[in-house]
Amino acid sequence: MTKVNEGDSMKFRTLLIVCITVLFAVSAQGQHRASLKAGKAQLKSAGALTFGPEGILFVGDSAGGAVYALDTNDQTAATGAAKVEVAGLNSKISAMLGTTADQILINDVAVNPISRKIYVSVSRGRGTAAVPLIMRVDASGKIEELALQNIAHSSAALPNTPTGERQRLDTITDLAFLKDVVYVAGLSNEEFSSNLRSIPFPFKQVEKGTSVQIYHGSHGQWETNSPVRTFVAYEIGNKPHLIAAYTCTPIVKLPIESLKPGSKVTGTTIAELGAGNRPLDMIVYKKGGAEFILMNNSSRGVMKMPTAKMETYGPITKPTDIAGLPYQTIAGLTGVEQLDAYDATNAVILARGAGGMLDLKTVALP
Amino acid sequence: MPTGKLVNLFLLLFTLLADPSIQLENGTFKLAGWDGISTIRTGSAAAVFPIYVDSEAPLQLLGTYAVEAGTLTFTPRFPLEPGVRYRAEFTAANRAPIVARFDIPKVETEPTTVVEHVYPSRNRLPENLLKLYFHFSAPMSRGEAYRRVHLLDQSGNVMPLTFLELDEELWDVENRRLTILFDPGRIKSGLVPHNELGAPLEEGKSYTLVVDRDWADGEGVPLKEEFRKTFSVGPADGESPDPDTWKITAPKAGTRDAVSIDFPEPLDHALLERLLELTRNNSRVAGSVRVDREETRWQFTPRDPWQAGDYTVLVEAQLEDLSGNGLDRPFEVDVFEKITERQSSEKIPLPFTVR
Structure with a gap:
């Protein structure tokens, strides 16, 4: 019989408490993953990507009319230097998939904030036999496929999925995750309207989320119900907001609490970025105690906007090119087609260079 | 040795x-x-x-x-x-x-895929035209639509920055119908793109839509031929379609003749096919829809012969005209001149009687 002295007993009790606390913490942390079931993820397409908690990757499947949550099983915290450089990512992925670079489409890029591995949604083929895939790239540049054959996952079907309706589809333009809610911005290939859905996560069997119509004003006079192209979920003055870039260029802020089922929400235009430009992706980051939004565009480069006092920018009332929220175009970043936050001081970009090659690399946040 | x-x-x-x-x-x-x-x-x-x-x-x-x-x-x-x-x-x-x-040998296949139709069908379109639908005879490939569809001005020059280019192109499930939107930022009053570049189309001018022959179909084979559609531009349309101006022609009992609704202006082809529903005593009547006369007529042919009595066509308020004006709300609303929203966002009933 082993005699336990007082000191050992204290240590044991402390250890027990620590263990129980850790167990509770782990089970609380694992609640999102626990909602996912193993099996084949039947994606019909892989488009917009965003990460949730516990290495869960959300994938917009426009063709299947659904949002998938995939357990990437990738929760080992990143270590080492934050630098990734993969030249010709499209050629490398196409080589692995046994085809040529012109026969694949890279649809989106997202960084797992835990492991800092970079996930890429890909279409192998562009025609009728196209196959959706998720590839991931580690810091050493190694590329591998995230097997969808047997993966813990769940999905939420969007309303108006193309069952019975041959032609109508909602294209998912962007996804964001904030506080156990997945936000889905969509654009129909028929009616012209905004379509922003919030879907609580873990997904419930019949949960289709709520859909709201968002209007935005321009110069305080015209209001339109217009589709959102890209957006970021972000807190302004401790209140969660969405900062959304519309298909017709204004950047609009809307408080999440106003997004109630069936409500009509009018966002506030805080910036207008001018003609011939398409906003592509947005991220929020901190630098030197201040916060900024970084946004890449089709023709106006990468823009940086301070979020400070964003809540004070009222609606734009005068038509000027650089209106409302001030922005700065970052020199040296050209052809940026995809953008995501990498770590506290770096972003990852996918930029089109010479010969149509797409280079994946980390860049210091400006 | x-x-x-x-x-x-x-x-x-x-x-x-x-x-x-x-x-x-x-x-x-x-x-x-x-x-x-x-x-x-x-x-x-x-x-x-x-x-x-x-x-x-x-x-x-x-x-x-x-x-x-x-x-x-x-x-x-x-x-x-x-x-x-x-x-x-x-x-x-x-x-x-x-x-x-x-x-791996490439089997040389004779090109057969063509553009079957472009909606709107008319050759005179409003200045604030919002949408085009391209129907192909076979599935197409994705990823190059905005490089393959062009708008030319009267002199044959390509008009830049005309369409809304999206990362994911707006195809149907089968990759046979492509939706292209004119850049809404250029159509809308007061937005910077509109002020800088003006509207994409100008009243009084004519334009030609071109679809390149080199565009690969879903099997990687180019189109059989280039497609062109020339149209002239009329005034902008900022009004919601008004169902009170529509004319319903009721069929006779015992026949399977179509019920027709004629519109004074063309409406959106895809939405006409989807957003009108025929009901009797609140249940859906089986049959088929046909849209013709350059999208100014909707017809419904029932599966079974008509019975004498009351029927209703239910129209969803999302139905739009060629300029994106919905039944419930125009494409853009001048909030300084508060207009009364004509309809709620519910379905609008259009009753008729079969005799």
């Missing part, structure tokens, strides 16, 4: 003669005749027998290795692509490397 050297030469010759060979059979790469096959371990096969796409970055194909009857095989994750050259290499210690290249 000393005997030892002669023996070595013979051994070398023997080795060369017995060198392994690489074949491609039914989409599987095979390495045969290699005496080191027994040394292959899981994970080492890829180093000995890597397979590449010859034209791309030197990253090995994804796939599965196996040893079958003394042959090392590699089955690619995806079927081999016609028109692509693959490179198989054999590299083992103390053995001469082998490189074999395999061209």
Whole structure:
């Protein structure tokens, strides 16, 4: 019989408490993953990507009319230097998939904030036999496929999925995750309207989320119900907001609490970025105690906007090119087609260079 | 020549003669005749027998290795692509490397896919036209729509920055119908793109839509022919369609003649096909929809003959005209001149009686 002295007993009790606390913490942390079931993820397409908690990757499947949550099983915290450089990512992925670079489409890029591995949604083929895939790239540049054959996952079907309706589809333009809610911005290939859905996560069997119509004003006079192209979920003055870039260029802020089922929400235009430009992706980051939004565009480069006092920018009332929220175009970043936050001081970009090659690399946040 | 050297030469010759060979059979790469096959371990096969796409970055194909009857095989994750050259290499210690290249023949297919129709059908369109639908005779390929569809001005010059270019193109499930939106930022009053570049279309001018012949269909074969549609531009339309101006023609009881609704202006083709529903006593009547007369007429032919009595066509308020004006709300609303929203967002009933 082993005699336990007082000191050992204290240590044991402390250890027990620590263990129980850790167990509770782990089970609380694992609640999102626990909602996912193993099996084949039947994606019909892989488009917009965003990460949730516990290495869960959300994938917009426009063709299947659904949002998938995939357990990437990738929760080992990143270590080492934050630098990734993969030249010709499209050629490398196409080589692995046994085809040529012109026969694949890279649809989106997202960084797992835990492991800092970079996930890429890909279409192998562009025609009728196209196959959706998720590839991931580690810091050493190694590329591998995230097997969808047997993966813990769940999905939420969007309303108006193309069952019975041959032609109508909602294209998912962007996804964001904030506080156990997945936000889905969509654009129909028929009616012209905004379509922003919030879907609580873990997904419930019949949960289709709520859909709201968002209007935005321009110069305080015209209001339109217009589709959102890209957006970021972000807190302004401790209140969660969405900062959304519309298909017709204004950047609009809307408080999440106003997004109630069936409500009509009018966002506030805080910036207008001018003609011939398409906003592509947005991220929020901190630098030197201040916060900024970084946004890449089709023709106006990468823009940086301070979020400070964003809540004070009222609606734009005068038509000027650089209106409302001030922005700065970052020199040296050209052809940026995809953008995501990498770590506290770096972003990852996918930029089109010479010969149509797409280079994946980390860049210091400006 | 000393005997030892002669023996070595013979051994070398023997080795060369017995060198392994690489074949491609039914989409599987095979390495045969290699005496080191027994040394292959899981994970080492890829180093000995890597397979590449010859034209791309030197990253090995994804796939599965196996040893079958003394042959090392590699089955690619995806079927081999016609028109692509693959490179198989054999590299083992103390053995001469082998490189074999395999061209997968591309079957030359006669182009047959065409643009069947572009909606709106009219050749005179409003200045603030919002949407175009391109219907193809077969599935198309994705990813190059905005490079293949052009708008030309009267002099034949390509009009830049005309369409809303989206990362994911707006196709239907079958890749047979493409929706293209004119850049809404240029259509809308007061937005910077509108002020800088003006509206994409100008009243009084004419334009030509062009779809390139080089555009690959879903099988990678170009279109049979280029497509062109020339149209002139009339005034902008900022009004919601008004169902009170629509004319319903009721059929006779006992027939399967169509019920028709005529509109004073063309409406959106896709929405006309989807957003009108025929009901009797609150249940849906089975039948088929036809939209014709340049999208100014909707017709419904019932599956079973009409019975005498009351029917209702229910119209969803999302129905739009060619300029994106919905029944419930115009494309843009001047909030300084508060307009009364004509309809709620519910379904609008259009009753008629069959006699």
